[in-house]
Amino acid sequence: MANHQPRPIRRLLARQIIAATAIVGFLGPATAGAATADDDQIPESTAWPGLKAKHFGDRPIRDGESVIGLDAPYRAEDAAIVPIAITDKLSSDSGRRIERLWLVIDNNPIPMSAEFEFGPAAAGADIATRVRVNAYTHMRAIAETSDGQLYMTTRYVKASGGCSAPASKDPDAALANMGQIRLRELSGSDKPGRRIQMLTRHPNHTGLQMNQVTRLHVPEHYVNAIEINAGDRNVLSATMTFSLSENPSLRFSYQPAGSAPLTIAVQDTEENTFTAEYAAAP
Amino acid sequence: MLLARPFRLMAIARWLVQRLLPAALMAGSGVAGATLPVSEIAPGVFVHQGHAEQASADNGNDIANAGFVVGNECVAIIDTLGSPELGRQLAASVASQTELPICAVINTHVHPDHLLGNRALTGDDRPLIGHAQLPRALAVRADGYLEAAQRIYATDADASWIVAPTTTVADTRRIDLGGRTLVLEAWPTAHSNTDLTVFDSASGTLWTGDLVFLDRMPALDGSINGWLSVLDELSARSDVKRIVPGHGAACAPWPAGGAPLRRYLRHLRTEVREAIDRGRTIEQAIANIGYDRTDDWPLFDQVHRRNITAAFAELEWE
Numbered sequence: 078m079a080n081h082q083p084r085p086i087r088r089l090l091a092r093q094i095i096a097a098t099a100i101v102g103f104l105g106p107a108t109a110g111a112a113t114a115d116d117d118q119i120p121e122s123t124a125w126p127g128l129k130a131k132h133f134g135d136r137p138i139r140d141g142e143s144v145i146g147l148d149a150p151y152r153a154e155d156a157a158i159v160p161i162a163i164t165d166k167l168s169s170d171s172g173r174r175i176e177r178l179w180l181v182i183d184n185n186p187i188p189m190s191a192e193f194e195f196g197p198a199a200a201g202a203d204i205a206t207r208v209r210v211n212a213y214t215h216m217r218a219i220a221e222t223s224d225g226q227l228y229m230t231t232r233y234v235k236a237s238g239g240c241s242a243p244a245s246k247d248p249d250a251a252l253a254n255m256g257q258i259r260l261r262e263l264s265g266s267d268k269p270g271r272r273i274q275m276l277t278r279h280p281n282h283t284g285l286q287m288n289q290v291t292r293l294h295v296p297e298h299y300v301n302a303i304e305i306n307a308g309d310r311n312v313l314s315a316t317m318t319f320s321l322s323e324n325p326s327l328r329f330s331y332q333p334a335g336s337a338p339l340t341i342a343v344q345d346t347e348e349n350t351f352t353a354e355y356a357a358a359p
Numbered sequence: 360m361l362l363a364r365p366f367r368l369m370a371i372a373r374w375l376v377q378r379l380l381p382a383a384l385m386a387g388s389g390v391a392g393a394t395l396p397v398s399e400i401a402p403g404v405f406v407h408q409g410h411a412e413q414a415s416a417d418n419g420n421d422i423a424n425a426g427f428v429v430g431n432e433c434v435a436i437i438d439t440l441g442s443p444e445l446g447r448q449l450a451a452s453v454a455s456q457t458e459l460p461i462c463a464v465i466n467t468h469v470h471p472d473h474l475l476g477n478r479a480l481t482g483d484d485r486p487l488i489g490h491a492q493l494p495r496a497l498a499v500r501a502d503g504y505l506e507a508a509q510r511i512y513a514t515d516a517d518a519s520w521i522v523a524p525t526t527t528v529a530d531t532r533r534i535d536l537g538g539r540t541l542v543l544e545a546w547p548t549a550h551s552n553t554d555l556t557v558f559d560s561a562s563g564t565l566w567t568g569d570l571v572f573l574d575r576m577p578a579l580d581g582s583i584n585g586w587l588s589v590l591d592e593l594s595a596r597s598d599v600k601r602i603v604p605g606h607g608a609a610c611a612p613w614p615a616g617g618a619p620l621r622r623y624l625r626h627l628r629t630e631v632r633e634a635i636d637r638g639r640t641i642e643q644a645i646a647n648i649g650y651d652r653t654d655d656w657p658l659f660d661q662v663h664r665r666n667i668t669a670a671f672a673e674l675e676w677e
């Protein structure tokens with residue numbers, strides 16, 4: 078195997094904070110985010126103007142339907158596990174690539190739910206995961222392309238009926254096996270590269286303030302960073318919050334180089350680091 | 360015949376009060392004294408049957424089964440229904456059947472249609488009892504339940520609706536009602552991670568909570584493997600003559616009453632495992648699995664996709 082060591086994730090986080098600061102400093106004329114509203118009843122997001130200002134400053138954000146796809150169910154049957162898929166729609170001869178992606182869920186406790194930065198070994202910016210949805214909400218995939226432009230695609234997700242809550246089904250089972258990582262290769266992709274699903278056993282506790290009635294306090298404890306390398310080339314580096322479901326799932330694509338294995342490092346808010354390797358079949 | 364008429368009129372008046380008035384009140388503001396209709400399915404075992412619907416403004420979240428068991432000295436309430444008002448009406452139904460006091464209130468699991476009546480039924484003289492996991496499970500879901508309640512059926516829902524058990528059961532517990540003992544049994548994660556059954560040996564009646572659904576699409580909020588193994592274990596019990604399911608008919612023979620549920624869960628497990636083995640994604644599974652086998656479950660579409668999701672997220676770890 079390659080003698081590559083993944084970068085320390087803490088340093089990665091610091092680097093991303095610097096990157097985010099640089100983004101805020103990049104000023105330009107503001108344009109409205111284009112929401113896909115094929116239903117007149119979809120309300121305007123009251124949260125988005127503030128979120129946009131906070132995370133993207135005055136940078137213009139263009140309609141992203143031709144750059145970035147976002148598949149999310151219109152109705153989230155299970156608020157704790159809402160599968161979503163972000164697809165890279167840039168053609169390989171466009172001369173541009175998506176370098177960074179943000180997932181924003183407007184009405185979740187921490188709306189900025191995940192950020193993905195793609196390295197040279199990524200095969201496109203296709204990402205799929207499962208999220209918790211706290212309420213009726215807009216969900217956004219925002220892409221930054223290699224020419225520094227921002228594009229956004231928006232979907233509206235309705236929470237389900239009264240019984241469904243964005244809570245773990247079996248937090249004790251997840252905690253007992255915390256840190257197990259499972260990798261499998263998915264079939265049936267029409268795009269270049271190999272499609273991988275990674276699952277990490279983790280309760281991903283959202284945290285809970287002391288409740289006056291129940292006297293319970295559950296500290297927050299969730300996966301907050303994932304780094305994936307193919308040999309010594311970076312596939313992606315990501316940070317995320319408890320918007321991701323219990324036992325976080327991530328699908329991504331990468332371009333293998335020789336026989337170097339895929340190495341994965343997952344970090345949580347208690348500074349546990351879990352690692353795994355995947356040797357792709359030739 | 361002349362003599363009989365006043366009695367018949369009284370009977371009609373009583374029927375009106377018992378059946379129509381509570382229904383009218385439930386749909387409206389809820390006036391003091393309203394009771395919920397209950398049926399006595401075995402001596403001293405009373406069940407209120409909820410609507411086979413999703414929660415709505417019209418049904419006020421009266422969508423689950425609940426009831427009570429009457430001993431020689433006191434009464435145990437099993438589940439408190441979907442709002443404090445429904446809980447209050449259930450207490451009124453107890454008072455309409457017996458003068459004995461309520462000495463225990465039991466929650467079969469964490470779901471809001473079964474326990475949001477707790478507030479109306481708590482008292483210093485009686486424990487509120489639930490599964491050991493219930494207080495935590497309720498705390499992490501409370502905001503979601505209240506948000507849904509306010510949106511769907513009760514604009515006045517607030518934090519006072521969230522009342523967690525003060526007495527919890529990690530394995531088993533007996534409750535003496537005077538000449539009649541209830542056995543409470545806490546189960547590993549199955550329908551939810553808070554399932555508690557109540558067995559009345561005097562009548563051979565098992566209150567299953569949502570471990571059994573009848574005539575209403577079962578919802579998986581725990582573990583499909585856990586649920587099937589608990590159903591296997593319960594189905595082998597010869598002391599259980601009948602069950603009171605969490606939804607559907609007020610009672611059903613056992614183990615026959617569990618057959619449709621077990622068939623649905625087994626089909627679901629087989630097909631989800633197959634999808635995982637073939638490298639399918641959770642979205643593909645949700646789009647394709649099991650729609651040919653509705654078994655005529657009411658509310659199939661609404662709940663089936665959710666069940667696939669939950670089963671997939673569990674079984675992909677096998």
